[in-house]
Amino acid sequence: MRATTRIAGLLAVSALAVLPAAAQLSKFKPGFNLFSKQQDVQLGKEAAAEIEKQVEIVDSKELNAYINSIGQKLAAQPQADKYPYTFQVVNDPSINAFALPGGPTFINTGLIAAADNEAQIAGVMAHEIMHVALRHGTNQATRANLIQLPAMLGSAAVGSGSMLGQLAQLGIGLGANSVLLKYSRTAETQADLMGAQMAAQAGYNPIEIARFFEKLEAEGGARGPQFFSSHPNPGNRTKAIENEIRYMPKRQYNADTGQLPRMKALVAKLPPPKKKAGDGETAPAKLSIPDSRPSGRMQSYQGGGFSVSYPDNWKPLGSQGSPGVTIAPPTAIQQSQQGSAVGYGVVANVFKPKSPRANLPDATQELVSQMRSSDPGMRVGPETARQVRVGGKDAILTTLRSASIFQGQTELDQLITVSHPDGVFYLVLVAPESERQYADRAFDDMLQSLRFNF
Numbered sequence: 001m002r003a004t005t006r007i008a009g010l011l012a013v014s015a016l017a018v019l020p021a022a023a024q025l026s027k028f029k030p031g032f033n034l035f036s037k038q039q040d041v042q043l044g045k046e047a048a049a050e051i052e053k054q055v056e057i058v059d060s061k062e063l064n065a066y067i068n069s070i071g072q073k074l075a076a077q078p079q080a081d082k083y084p085y086t087f088q089v090v091n092d093p094s095i096n097a098f099a100l101p102g103g104p105t106f107i108n109t110g111l112i113a114a115a116d117n118e119a120q121i122a123g124v125m126a127h128e129i130m131h132v133a134l135r136h137g138t139n140q141a142t143r144a145n146l147i148q149l150p151a152m153l154g155s156a157a158v159g160s161g162s163m164l165g166q167l168a169q170l171g172i173g174l175g176a177n178s179v180l181l182k183y184s185r186t187a188e189t190q191a192d193l194m195g196a197q198m199a200a201q202a203g204y205n206p207i208e209i210a211r212f213f214e215k216l217e218a219e220g221g222a223r224g225p226q227f228f229s230s231h232p233n234p235g236n237r238t239k240a241i242e243n244e245i246r247y248m249p250k251r252q253y254n255a256d257t258g259q260l261p262r263m264k265a266l267v268a269k270l271p272p273p274k275k276k277a278g279d280g281e282t283a284p285a286k287l288s289i290p291d292s293r294p295s296g297r298m299q300s301y302q303g304g305g306f307s308v309s310y311p312d313n314w315k316p317l318g319s320q321g322s323p324g325v326t327i328a329p330p331t332a333i334q335q336s337q338q339g340s341a342v343g344y345g346v347v348a349n350v351f352k353p354k355s356p357r358a359n360l361p362d363a364t365q366e367l368v369s370q371m372r373s374s375d376p377g378m379r380v381g382p383e384t385a386r387q388v389r390v391g392g393k394d395a396i397l398t399t400l401r402s403a404s405i406f407q408g409q410t411e412l413d414q415l416i417t418v419s420h421p422d423g424v425f426y427l428v429l430v431a432p433e434s435e436r437q438y439a440d441r442a443f444d445d446m447l448q449s450l451r452f453n454f
């Protein structure tokens with residue numbers, strides 16, 4: 001008995017001597033996410049098909065095979081979490097790379113041309129892989145759309161190849177400022193540090209990623225390389241990577257294939273890109289209250305389970321037949337990193353309360369608290385919630401106020417909730433409070449026209 005105790009004690013001591021250094025290697029886990037891993041993969045596939053229409057994938061087996069071989073060495077590391085990664089080279093001279101949820105990764109020829117060695121390319125690719133493995137895109141989408149996502153992701157339509165279309169209804173696309181592709185500074189730090197670990201394990205000197213970022217920053221000029229517009233510098237990027245490297249075990253970095261000079265020569269011989277990256281993106285309209293006012297002429301919209309009339313200068317953003325729709329003028333929609341916000345218009349959807357048995361007042365309460373948790377400045381009242389009739393059904397009208405996307409304005413949100421087989425059907429009538437004289441009439445007309453078939 002004693003001997004055993006002594007041995008155990010010795011083991012404990014020697015383990016302690018090793019632990020401090022190892023314990024300081026960064027270990028981040030994916031954050032809160034309403035998407036399943038499977039949904040990340042599905043969304044990535046759909047998005048990749050869309051991207052492939054917009055960019056020009058390089059027509060060179062050799063270049064694609066080269067980038068793929070680096071990618072597969074990285075993807076085999078445990079940090080990559082076994083997603084079905086694919087790696088393709090895009091004929092685009094801007095220094096950039098990006099990855100979609102679930103694994104599709106794209107590397108611009110500009111990045112290959114700018115890198116001093118293979119380890120720098122591997123470092124950027126490892127960074128992209130960590131965005132996938134830590135699920136940063138769908139985590140950001142989750143946080144931006146806590147209210148509408150649960151119903152969308154839970155609905156049966158998902159899985160039938162329409163995920164990207166459904167996300168588009170919620171203002172989540174593949175544009176330059178998309179929550180799926182433009183990362184927070186926290187996400188950047190995580191991808192930098194765990195990407196450096198991954199590159200090192202795969203046999204690439206992780207200091208090269210720090211050197212590459214340093215070089216890009218120095219050469220950036222006024223606009224800076226495109227990489228930094230979607231991968232913002234979290235501050236002291238190079239220092240943080242260098243610090244991480246201090247805790248990595250010593251190893252030989254011998255993964256470099258020596259093929260980079262040949263690949264650079266191939267890139268230099270490519271014809272200029274035929275298609276421009278970002279085709280199909282339109283500049284967002286300028287926010288304007290007068291341009292957003294309801295026209296007075298009505299049109300009709302057929303949604304899933306309901307129909308409603310709406311002013312003809314507003315536009316339904318949603319797919320016909322689905323319960324989720326935003327009807328608003330383009331001049332009242334603000335796209336940001338947090339998703340899209342509507343300042344004048346109507347949002348309709350179905351909300352699923354935690355308890356499927358919740359009665360209408362309780363489910364409405366739960367919806368209101370979810371709305372408030374995604375907009376902490378939002379407050380209820382002062383008008384008390386009251387019973388109303390819409391479309392022949394009992395409903396609750398709850399009034400909320402918050403800061404409008406129109407500078408300096410208070411936003412009035414009139415939330416109407418109706419019992420629905422899946423929970424609660426809701427309609428939010430949104431307008432700046434100062435617009436009531438114009439908005440109230442349109443909203444009255446809309447409520448009068450509302451018809452349900454559930």
Ligand SMILES: [Zn+2]
Nearest residue numbers: 183188191231
């Ligand atoms: Zn990044």
